[in-house]
Amino acid sequence: MKDHRSPISRRGLLAGTAATAAALATANVTTGTAHAARRTFASTADGFASVNALGQNGTTGGVAGPTVTVTNGTDLASLAGANTPYVILVSGRVQVDDMVTVVANKSIIGVGSTAEITGGGLQLGSTTRPGNNVVIRNLRFTGASDDSVSVTNSAHHVWIDHCDFSDGYDGLLDIKRQSDYVTVSWNHFHSHSKTCLVGHSDSYTADRGRLRVTYHHNFFDGTEQRHPRVRFAEPVHVYNNYYRNNALYGVASTEDAGVLVEANYFENVPHPVYSGYDESGPGRVVERNNVYVNSGTPQTLGTVVEPRTYYSYTPDDPRTLPSTVPAGVGVGRI
Known part of the structure; x- marks a missing residue:
């Protein structure tokens, strides 16, 4: 592990502070625009991750701590x-064997356009240790043995941005x-069937009144x-996403x-849109x-x-x- 504690020249942006800007500078991630739209990508969490609630003012990740690079x-x-x-800056292809537990106040950011987590995934929170205030950006997830990312066990204030999910x-x-x-x-989602679930099961009614999630500018490919x-859940806000060739359904x-x-x-x-599906009652x-x-x-x-x-x-046209x-989703584009 490499611990970056000295000042770093600014070449990138992350959640709204000089410390996280320095983190992305170390990661060598380009701050830029979607070419067709000339759009400047967000440097702080928006949507539900930006809301002041549950004792947390927006989502800032690990900005209060040091910046460290990992390669395994x-x-x-x-x-x-x-x-x-x-x-935590992830450099290169990192093999994991199962779900890696992520607890509160972490930013996990890929370096450049080649950072990858494969073989397992990230689980935000355990039954005894919350996964609150977590930022995940610029990472490719492949070949997970279970979920690629699981936000669970009452984790709140989570931002998952500019990642690539498949297989x-x-x-x-x-x-x-x-x-x-x-x-x-x-995010770019491709080469898979079961993409994004919100809510554990039809019988897990404890999810009622929670699970407030925003999905925007994702490519369901x-x-x-x-x-x-x-x-x-209510409300779940699904806006400005691009759906293409989704064989069973959209939302x-x-x-x-x-x-x-x-x-x-x-x-x-x-x-494109269902109310009720399979054995689940209508929503x-x-x-x-x-x-x-x-x-x-x-x-x-x-x-x-x-x-x-x-x-x-403000939705885009x-x-x-x-x-x-x-033009804007996935890794290497923040």
């Missing part, structure tokens, strides 16, 4: 599980078990289902969840200002709490998403 799974697990803040075993990115205030932004599939709201599907672009998606879902190209008719039901009661946002989202 042993060091990654040690620092991610430490009871003190860290900015896992179960879910690519699951949010469950009373977790809350999460933003998932500018040929993945089959769960973009996301939601139980009990599913079930078990009385409240989901707003807004200003997305659906292309070749036979069932409430509102859709507005979406584009449907060679896609089916969305199902809607009831009303949903407005995300603007929690945070402000959904017609621009097929060019701006693929």
